[in-house]
Amino acid sequence: MSIASYSYPRKILFGSGASLNLSGELPSGAKVLVVAGTTVAKSPSGRKVLETIAPATCTVYTGVPPEPPLETVDELLAIGRKYMVNTVVAVGGGSVIDAAKAAAALIPVEGRTADYFFGRLHLQRKGLFFAALPTTAGTGAEITNNAVLTDRESRIKQSLRHPSMVADAAVVDPDLTLSCPRELTAFSGLDAFVQAFESFTSPRASALTRALAAEAVRKIFHSLEEAWKEPENIRARTEMAEASMLSGMAFSQTGLGAVHGLAHPVGSLLGVPHGLACAILMRPVLEFNLPVCSEQYADLADRTFIGSDARSFLRAAGDLAEKLEVPENLRSFALHRSDFEFIIKNCRSASMKQNPREMTDRDVEAILEKML
Ligand SMILES: [Fe+2]
Numbered sequence: 001m002s003i004a005s006y007s008y009p010r011k012i013l014f015g016s017g018a019s020l021n022l023s024g025e026l027p028s029g030a031k032v033l034v035v036a037g038t039t040v041a042k043s044p045s046g047r048k049v050l051e052t053i054a055p056a057t058c059t060v061y062t063g064v065p066p067e068p069p070l071e072t073v074d075e076l077l078a079i080g081r082k083y084m085v086n087t088v089v090a091v092g093g094g095s096v097i098d099a100a101k102a103a104a105a106l107i108p109v110e111g112r113t114a115d116y117f118f119g120r121l122h123l124q125r126k127g128l129f130f131a132a133l134p135t136t137a138g139t140g141a142e143i144t145n146n147a148v149l150t151d152r153e154s155r156i157k158q159s160l161r162h163p164s165m166v167a168d169a170a171v172v173d174p175d176l177t178l179s180c181p182r183e184l185t186a187f188s189g190l191d192a193f194v195q196a197f198e199s200f201t202s203p204r205a206s207a208l209t210r211a212l213a214a215e216a217v218r219k220i221f222h223s224l225e226e227a228w229k230e231p232e233n234i235r236a237r238t239e240m241a242e243a244s245m246l247s248g249m250a251f252s253q254t255g256l257g258a259v260h261g262l263a264h265p266v267g268s269l270l271g272v273p274h275g276l277a278c279a280i281l282m283r284p285v286l287e288f289n290l291p292v293c294s295e296q297y298a299d300l301a302d303r304t305f306i307g308s309d310a311r312s313f314l315r316a317a318g319d320l321a322e323k324l325e326v327p328e329n330l331r332s333f334a335l336h337r338s339d340f341e342f343i344i345k346n347c348r349s350a351s352m353k354q355n356p357r358e359m360t361d362r363d364v365e366a367i368l369e370k371m372l
Contacts, residue, residue, distance in 0.1 A: 044103030094139030122123020138188025187275030219243035261352025
């Protein structure tokens with residue numbers, strides 16, 4: 001039997017109001033660079049969080065773009081080094097957390113972001129103290145040890161990863177998700193959904209990660225539509241925040257699958273936001289994996305009380321995407337056959353390599369044909 005090893009943030013706080021305890025989690029003598037999402041920085045709950053750590057804050061950075069480019073992290077490095085900060089706090093969605101996580105790792109070392117992104121330099125040790133407070137229920141970035149970044153020039157989107165990049169404190173407060181816009185609620189929620197089922201069917205899944213992933217899927221089936229329809233519904237927001245955290249706790253240990261393998265080049269080439277790319281690609285990949293995953297899909301259907309066979313899981317996933325108005329293809333993002341080569345070449349990430357069914361270049365092409 002192989003030995004399972006699990007790695008999580010040193011401290012995870014979960015619950016309504018948890019973000020107001022943030023200052024108690026920071027190291028003494030903290031000099032903080034805050035990286036905040038623009039929407040949350042203006043929201044009442046976001047402002048309260050920033051106020052609680054104001055005495056330790058050197059500077060607040062807002063304006064991380066979606067799919068954060070290397071230049072944004074370079075800007076954060078320059079600011080962090082100028083103010084000689086020893087702590088980075090991220091309050092935002094996946095992009096904000098990823099950019100801040102990379103900055104926390106790279107501020108104390110030499111070089112620029114591209115040096116590490118392209119493997120010219122390697123991280124050797126733990127960076128600055130890092131706390132992550134998600135404001136969307138979806139990416140799980142507050143739990144993972146990687147930051148997904150994009151090189152604008154080559155359009156390559158990939159992870160900067162190191163075991164020491166796991167947050168020192170993950171503070172998951174559903175109150176912070178109340179200001180999350182409707183569309184983002186849907187797409188980030190579906191991202192959490194995909195992450196959970198890709199973790200469940202991963203060859204590296206264990207009893208622990210399957211329990212976490214199945215509970216995430218169950219909560220999403222029962223709460224995402226409600227959170228999307230009623231943004232102020234704190235019960236649904238709490239369920240989704242917990243589902244996203246559980247999904248992160250599952251996939252951060254097992255890795256993902258072909259939806260994520262394909263979503264990265266599709267997202268960077270066509271400018272499709274990550275959650276939406278995953279939501280669109282989910283249905284054809286579920287169908288593709290069905291011949292080798294029917295037992296796991298049936299198990300997931302059973303554990304989440306939506307049926308007893310694999311088809312019922314696929315049907316429920318498809319219904320959820322439809323209710324949330326996810327497009328069936330990439331037509332509105334102007335996918336062309338001439339894009340296939342780039343996507344095929346750049347989809348061979350760790351996620352794709354561990355998809356439960358091997359996906360050849362021809363298989364990828366067949367899936368993309370359906371997306372035209
Ligand atoms: Fe994702």
